[in-house]
Amino acid sequence: MTESSVPAHRDFVRQIIDEDLKTEKWAGRVHTRFPPEPNGYLHIGHAKSICLNFGIAKEYGGKCNLRFDDTNPEKEEVEYVDSIMDDVRWLGFDWEDRLFYASDYFEQIYQWAEQLIRDDKAYVCSLGLEEIRGGRGSASEPGVDSPYRSRSVEENIDLFRRMRAGEFPDGAHVLRAKIDMAHKHMLMRDPIMYRIRHTEHHRTGHKWCIYPTYDYTHGQSDSIEGITHSICTLEFENHRPLYDWYCDALGIHHPQQIEFNRLNLTYTMMSKRRLLELVQGKHVHGWDDPRIPTLRGLRRRGYTPESIRAFVAYVGVTKNNATMDMCVLENHIREDLNKRAERRMGVLNPLKVVITNYPEDQTEEMDAVNNPEDATAGTRKVPFSRELYIERDDFMEDPPKKFFRLSPGKEVRLRWAYFVTCSNVVKDASGQITEIHCTYDPATKGGDAPDGRKVKATLHWVSAKHALQAEVRLYDHLFVKEDPDEVSDASLDWKSNLNPNSLIVQPAAMLEPSLGLAKTGERFQFERMGYFCVDSDTQGAHMVFNRTVTLKDQWSKEQAKG
């Protein structure tokens, strides 16, 4: 599972590359690329592609390019370009000097289009959008040839040049490949190569008013960059014949397209379109909302790049439709943070405790271990005094059998401090517990009983007068269903499965004072509660923490059983 170890198992993509190296298909070269369209933010599904492409390049001593697939000016923006570069770097990958844009190749791609026209493999079609669709036929019936299919090379070249020159309005003409209107692949029935769009492009401005389509751009871009293995997701499998057709028709370097399965996760969704809908519909607070699986969201939530890389390596690469359990992702961040995160005490839902036999004005500094998994993390001092806060869930007046924590007459350990026994429960007029009274055993200082007696539970606590009050945001699954698309009746859609409790804010959690020094992004384990990180909303003394993930919790499972 560790990412440094060389995996014994070779997934099918690596097996293909092994074979290519053996047969010297590419003269020993391995060159991949990660080709995002800058029309949205990257999510953990993209992380799989990034790790695969950059990872393979690294393993084989090859190269991986970052290339923006920016052929549709209507949807693409610089904002996305910048965020994508930032996310790829954050994940831990480096494209060195190989930052490219498909739009850099527009001139070459245009010249190749003229070449195809001259070779009688492309023509300008002046049918309208609906007519083109209609003419394409259907799965059961072949399409019919466009009346413009037999235009002369001269007329095609003239028309195409005038398209480029801006003589025609949007939609007046398109350039189509001349393949076969009866082909069994609908995609091969004279696909569109160029469309007229009088739209400003985020990089080329108004230089172009005709833009090439994905199919007529992607393989050519790969070819120009000398890519050997063009790795993409399964939904492009159908496009491979076209990819191959263009490379062959042009007679240019012809990379091999390989398709792998995309990552799906339970209780969330990866669709760019739906993520956009969540953001624009204000169902979440932006692209970096810690509840959505964008890389920025996960980052803000407290996920480390290491944990995401390890997770992605764990899920593997196949051609199966696969949905990973969210708990597997959560286990990876737990595993990472268990080793690295220092422990602190934080009471999320405070209940006042008075140690009645503890001196009024006394304060003691207790020694606390920072990380039991890492001796080099050292220790810290935690102030202890007569009035404390403990977790409200750690006390029950009338506990069930398997409840080990504090209840009347029961003795528990306060971590790194003393054994205490509950002597009294104080309630308000409505019967709400307002505070509890305990006595402590001075002989148990530090948390060990010299007489060897045991307690069943250890509680975290914070000294009331030393406590740092902070806002803590508790996150849960974005959706209540494993599969957000599962709805009880057809009038409902996936949004009806949004979890109304995916964010619960604790405005006044009580934290141990050492946390006041924590910086934005810093991660801790709040003992017994989970892993937390300092949110970017932190302003001076007003600190905000995000819960990355809870600790595994046997007691909550016990409770769920009823």
Place this chain on the structure above:
RNA sequence: AACCCGGUGGUGUAAUGGUAACACAUCAGAUUUUGGUUCUGAUUUUCCAGGUUCGAGUCCUGGCCGGGUUACCA
């Protein structure tokens, strides 16, 4: 519907014609100054039917089921 691709425990991934395995999840237990961590054990698997073979999860044929595609998006 057509075309393309897939079906191995609950989930994901191995086994590359030779004993079906690993991880997570679930359950039970041990250890524990976190009901965390760690450790031990248990439960549960080759879609179906034929064929080839000494031998099939793997190869072949036919079915069944699931997904993708059928855009002037990528």
